[in-house]
Amino acid sequence: MISVTFPDGAARAYEPGLSGLDIAKTISPSLAKKSVAMVLDGTLADLSDKITRDARIEFVTREDPRALELIRHDAAHVLAEAVQELFPGTQVTIGPVIENGFYYDFYRHEPFTPEDFAAIEKKMTEIIAADRPFAKEVWSRDEAKAWFGSHGEDFKVELVESIPGDEDLKIYKQGEWLDLCRGPHMPSTGRIGFAFKIMKVAGAYWRGDSSRPMLQRIYATAFATKPELDAYLKQLEEAEKRDHRRLGREMDLFHFQEEGPGTVFWHPKGWTLFQSLVAYLRRRQNEQGYVEVNTPQVLDRALWETSGHWQTFRENMFLTKTEDERIFALKPMNCPGHVQIFKNGLKSYRDLPLKIAEFGIVHRYEPSGALHGVMRVRAFTQDDAHIFCTEDQIQEESLKVNDFILSTYGDFGFDDIVIKLSTRPEKRVGADEAWDRAETALGRVLETLKERGLKTGINPGEGAFYGPKLEYTLRDAIGREWQCGTVQVDFNLPGRFGAFYIAANSEKTTPIMIHRAIFGSLERFTGVMIEHFAGHLPLWLSPLQIVVATITQDADDYAYEAIAAARKLGLKVEGDLRNEKITYKVREHSLAKVPVLLVVGKKEAQERTVSIRRLGSQDQQTMGLEAALAALATEATPPDIKRAG
RNA sequence: GCCGGUUUAGCUCAGCUGGUAGAGCAACUGAUUUGUAAUCAGUAGGUCGCGGGUUCGAUUCCUGCAACCGGCACCA
Numbered sequence: 233m234i235s236v237t238f239p240d241g242a243a244r245a246y247e248p249g250l251s252g253l254d255i256a257k258t259i260s261p262s263l264a265k266k267s268v269a270m271v272l273d274g275t276l277a278d279l280s281d282k283i284t285r286d287a288r289i290e291f292v293t294r295e296d297p298r299a300l301e302l303i304r305h306d307a308a309h310v311l312a313e314a315v316q317e318l319f320p321g322t323q324v325t326i327g328p329v330i331e332n333g334f335y336y337d338f339y340r341h342e343p344f345t346p347e348d349f350a351a352i353e354k355k356m357t358e359i360i361a362a363d364r365p366f367a368k369e370v371w372s373r374d375e376a377k378a379w380f381g382s383h384g385e386d387f388k389v390e391l392v393e394s395i396p397g398d399e400d401l402k403i404y405k406q407g408e409w410l411d412l413c414r415g416p417h418m419p420s421t422g423r424i425g426f427a428f429k430i431m432k433v434a435g436a437y438w439r440g441d442s443s444r445p446m447l448q449r450i451y452a453t454a455f456a457t458k459p460e461l462d463a464y465l466k467q468l469e470e471a472e473k474r475d476h477r478r479l480g481r482e483m484d485l486f487h488f489q490e491e492g493p494g495t496v497f498w499h500p501k502g503w504t505l506f507q508s509l510v511a512y513l514r515r516r517q518n519e520q521g522y523v524e525v526n527t528p529q530v531l532d533r534a535l536w537e538t539s540g541h542w543q544t545f546r547e548n549m550f551l552t553k554t555e556d557e558r559i560f561a562l563k564p565m566n567c568p569g570h571v572q573i574f575k576n577g578l579k580s581y582r583d584l585p586l587k588i589a590e591f592g593i594v595h596r597y598e599p600s601g602a603l604h605g606v607m608r609v610r611a612f613t614q615d616d617a618h619i620f621c622t623e624d625q626i627q628e629e630s631l632k633v634n635d636f637i638l639s640t641y642g643d644f645g646f647d648d649i650v651i652k653l654s655t656r657p658e659k660r661v662g663a664d665e666a667w668d669r670a671e672t673a674l675g676r677v678l679e680t681l682k683e684r685g686l687k688t689g690i691n692p693g694e695g696a697f698y699g700p701k702l703e704y705t706l707r708d709a710i711g712r713e714w715q716c717g718t719v720q721v722d723f724n725l726p727g728r729f730g731a732f733y734i735a736a737n738s739e740k741t742t743p744i745m746i747h748r749a750i751f752g753s754l755e756r757f758t759g760v761m762i763e764h765f766a767g768h769l770p771l772w773l774s775p776l777q778i779v780v781a782t783i784t785q786d787a788d789d790y791a792y793e794a795i796a797a798a799r800k801l802g803l804k805v806e807g808d809l810r811n812e813k814i815t816y817k818v819r820e821h822s823l824a825k826v827p828v829l830l831v832v833g834k835k836e837a838q839e840r841t842v843s844i845r846r847l848g849s850q851d852q853q854t855m856g857l858e859a860a861l862a863a864l865a866t867e868a869t870p871p872d873i874k875r876a877g
Numbered sequence: 878g879c880c881g882g883u884u885u886a887g888c889u890c891a892g893c894u895g896g897u898a899g900a901g902c903a904a905c906u907g908a909u910u911u912g913u914a915a916u917c918a919g920u921a922g923g924u925c926g927c928g929g930g931u932u933c934g935a936u937u938c939c940u941g942c943a944a945c946c947g948g949c950a951c952c953a
Contacts, residue, residue, distance in 0.1 A: 335948095343881055434948030435880025442950040446880050449948070481888080490926075490944045545953055565953060599878050599951055600944090608952080696953055720953095747953095784910045811910065819914035833912060845913060852913065 237288045252279040253419070256291050267291040268299050268418040276301070278368060278416040294423060294456055304334040306366070306417050306424050307356070307454040312336050313409040314355035315450070318348075324411065325387040325438065325447055332464065333453030337436055339387060344448050349430040352450075356428065363422030364407035368415060370400045376412065387438065388412055427461040428454035471710060474766040476759040477605040483767055483825050485758075485775070486606065494603040494610035496755055504775035504804070506613075506758055509751060510591055512870055513615050513640070520636065522587040522617055527569025529593065533559040538728055539568045540661045544697050550595045550610075566592035567722075567747060570618040571729045574743070579733040584743065585621035585629050591754070592616050606759040613754040619746040620726070620733075626673040626744060627680075630702070630719055633748045634681060637704055637717040640750050643871040644761065645770070648707040650687045653678045654694035661697055666723035671700045674721050678702065698724040699747075708764040716757060720747040767825040768847055771868045778805040778864065779826045780842075781817040783833030785809070790837035794830060794857055801865040822847060828864060 233245040236255060246255060252272070256264040256279070270277055271290040276298060283289070292298050308327035315338060316322055327336030338344070371379070373392060380388040391412060395401060404413045406421055418424070429452060436449040455461040472478070480486050485502030488495070498506060514524065530552065536542040541549070541564060550562040563569065570588045579586065595611045602608050619629050634651075641649060653674055656667045682688045695701055704717030722745040726732075735741040751757035761769065771777055778798055782791045788809050798805040808817050814831060821829055831843040831852070842860050844853045855863075 345881080432947060433881070436949045437879075440950075442879070446949080448880075451948080488945085493944065539953095541953065548951085548953085567953090594953095596952080601878065601880095601949080602951060603945090698953080781913090783912055786910080813909095813911050813916065814913055815911090816915055817913085822914055829913080831913060835912085843913075850913080 234283065235286045236283065237286075239290045246283065248284045249282050251282055252277065252289065252291070255283065255289065259291075263291055266293045268294050268423050269302055269416055271298070276416055278366075279419055280368060281416075294418075294425075299418075300456060301329050302416065302418050303424055303456060304329045304454045306421065307428050307452065308334045308336050309366075309404065309406060309409075309411055309413070309417070310356050310359045310421055310424060311352065311430075311450065311452060312338075312411060313359055313406065314352050315344075316409070318351055318355055319344075321384075323385055323387055326391070333431065333451060335449050335451045337438075337447040337449045339438075339445065339447050344433045344450060346433070353428075353430055357426060359406070360421045360424050360426065362407070363420050365420045366417040367405045368417075369403045369405065371403050373397075373401060376401050376403070380412070424454065425456065427456065427458045428452060429461060429465070467710075474710070474763045475605075476607070476762040479762050479767040479825070480606070480759075482823065483762075485762070488605075493600070494598060494608075496606055496609060496611075501775035502758070505769070505773060506754055508773050508775075508870075509754055509757065510613075510615075512643070512872060513750065514591075515870075516636070516640065516872055517587075517589050517617065520587075520632070522589040524589045524591075525570065525573055526590060527566060527573070527592065528563070530560045530562055531569070533561055535568050536561050536564075539565075539725060540697060540728065541565065541568075544659060545596075548597045550597055562595035563592070564594050564596045566590050566594065566614060566616045567618055567725055567745070568729065570616075571726060571731050571745070574618075574620050574726070575729065575731045579620075579743075581622065581733055581735050581741075584733060585619050585625050587617055587619045589615075589617035606755040609753075609755055612756065614749050615751045615754060617748050619748065620731075620743040621746065622735075622741075623669070623673070623744050626721060626746065627677060629746055630674065630677045630721070631680065633719050633746065634677070634702075637719075637748075637750050641704075641706055641717075645764065646706040646708070650689060650705045650707075650713070651678065651681055652689040652691050652703050652705065654691040654696075654701045654703060656695050656700060657693050657697060659697055660695070661728070662699075662724040667700070670721045670723045674700050674702060674719070677719075696720055696722075696747075698722050701747075706760075708760060709766070710763075712763075714756075714760045716752040716760070717750050718748065718752065722747060769825070769827070771827050771864070772870045774825075774827050775804065776806060776824075776826055777803050777868055778828045778830055779808050779817075779821045780805060780830045780832060781808040781814065781821065783814050783831065785811070786834045787832045787837045790840075791832050794832060794842065794861075797857065798861050798864070801861055803861070803865055803868055818845065830860070 234248045235243050236246055237243045252270040253264055256267050267279055269279055269292045271292060272281065273287050308329070312324045312327055316324065319340060321340065323339040325337040325339060327334060376392045377389055380392065392401065402413060402415055403410050404415060404417055431451045431453060433448055433450050435446050438444040438447055453461070453464065455464065480502065483501065484499050485505065486496050486498050488497065533542060545564060549564050552560045552562070554560065570590065573588060574586065591613055593611060593613050598608060598610050621629050638649060641647065655671055678688050699720050699722035701718050701720035703715050705713050705715045707713050726745050727742045732740040732742050780791045780794050782788055791807050791809055795805050795807045808821070818829065825847060827847045829845040831845060836842055840857050841854050842857050844855060844860060
């Protein structure tokens with residue numbers, strides 16, 4: 233007999249070899265009926281799996297959040313069957329569950345189109361309604377290869393070959409159709425339910441490798457219930473409304489045009505926002521002893537050969553050839569320029585750490601398919617800095633940068649941050665011994681951060697070609713992740729350029745360089761903020777903070793007075809004295825995301841008050857003009873200045 | 878860069894199977910002086926992304942290119 237322990241702590245004895253379903257039946261017929269899977273010793277498993285030794289079992293019903301993965305995975309199989317039935321000759325490959333849904337990759341010469349979706353969904357509905365049982369079988373490698381080979385499933389054959397020899401090859405059948413699959417699955421297709429939807433079709437490389445065939449990926453989603461599916465679709469619509477490309481136009485922040493793919497035309501309001509970010513960071517880094525510089529936009533190719541950028545990223549650099557055949561490159565990074573400044577004039581260990589900062593505009597010829605609004609562009613501004621220091625100073629300086637990054641994100645309303653260490657990539661410069669030291673140093677920093685309770689992780693092989701890095705990823709209001717800040721320890725570039733300082737022992741010594749960025753790309757960070765706040769920027773960042781709107785012309789003089797008073801306090805204010813109804817003005821400025829509307833009519837003019845209406849609120853509050861402006865001026869003060877008192 | 882899609886007025890979009898374009902909003906003009914998300918009327922506005930081809934005739938069909946959108950790959 234074996235002992236099975238249930239979640240309530242009770243244990244019962246059973247004959248070995250009973251299935252999960254058999255055991256569920258001994259508890260109650262309704263539990264057996266409702267269960268779709270079980271958690272066996274902490275792992276999700278098929279209900280049909282046999283229990284052969286002592287175990288902990290928990291039954292999972294369809295409503296259990298853990299069942300969602302199964303619903304989607306089962307739906308992926310049904311999708312594949314539906315597609316193969318409707319489009320004979322299509323090969324199946326893989327179909328995993330992903331966040332918010334699942335996909336299945338197919339190989340077929342003719343493209344799938346959105347017009348095919350309805351037919352596929354209909355076929356899926358039939359398969360689900362037929363309630364076909366999922367049956368698991370374990371096949372031998374040869375058996376599987378023979379079956380898939382004879383059915384023209386070349387990709388599946390390759391998958392079979394790539395599965396480690398000691399692993400069972402599991403086949404799940406649903407009626408006639410079958411698929412190679414790790415499982416687990418629910419007992420039958422009927423359990424999937426009908427809250428599913430095909431979302432889109434897109435290309436994807438076989439095994440994520442751009443040198444291999446392009447497959448067609450059909451994305452879909454499924455939920456336990458219709459209301460949950462509807463809620464998800466609604467959420468997608470909401471996300472679309474905060475798309476920075478749309479808000480950028482609606483708020484008149486920037487635009488793009490064909491002649492400048494991947495480059496931003498910043499409009500006055502967008503540039504004001506951008507400059508607010510620059511001003512904030514400049515104040516803060518000046519305070520921390522950084523010195524700000526500016527380095528050339530166009531530099532001779534030889535410099536990029538020395539740095540190693542030429543060899544690694546030449547395809548992605550903007551090049552210019554002059555009349556005399558000299559080749560220059562638009563700078564794709566600021567670091568070589570900063571090394572030149574370091575090298576200019578003799579440096580002593582007493583000068584270290586030397587923190588050189590620049591709001592440097594860099595150009596990178598990004599692949600056309602990568603461009604995306606202001607998030608991924610070909611010309612952008614980095615809040616770049618390079619800290620030249622000794623090896624002993626790496627820890628302390630990295631931690632200082634870390635604190636700087638986290639406090640900055642906090643000031644912008646981001647406090648869910650993940651920090652990941654990216655280690656040496658395959659394509660790199662420098663000796664392994666230097667990489668060992670750099671990775672050890674940054675690894676120790678990561679350890680410290682972990683001890684402080686921060687979320688940390690590792691991205692193996694994702695480092696820059698000259699050194700390992702910490703990457704700071706922040707999560708926005710709707711849960712999306714954005715990689716922004718970075719701290720990179722570089723044992724290579726200073727030496728490649730022959731930079732040195734005179735150490736305490738009078739020896740010429742190569743400095744270590746820490747590359748750091750906080751916003752990363754100012755363009756991108758602006759976009760992240762627009763989406764995070766859905767255009768409702770905090771007052772201190774808003775490029776237009778206040779609109780004074782009149783009700784009738786009787787209030788014009790008073791409105792001018794209010795505007796002048798606000799301006800005097802440094803507030804960004806405009807007047808709307810047009811001969812329009814106040815409802816019209818309210819609507820227009822609300823759509824333009826103006827945070828504060830001060831409405832003035834005859835009454836306010838007489839009483840020297842303003843009626844305050846906040847963006848996103850229907851309420852109004854009437855206050856004396858002076859008091860209202862003073863409060864707004866306080867609120868509009870950047871957080872770092874507020875802290876300074 | 879790869880796969881698929883899209884490109885018509887400032888914006889959002891209509892325009893069967895080829896006969897040189899239309900709406901709403903915005904803009905402009907006039908009337909209206911208005912109390913918290915759209916006052917009324919009128920006017921004007923388009924090389925139908927760019928180039929080539931088929932045709933008596935192309936916004937419509939074919940083709941090349943570009944930009945954009947969704948993924949994939951890439952991201953110093």
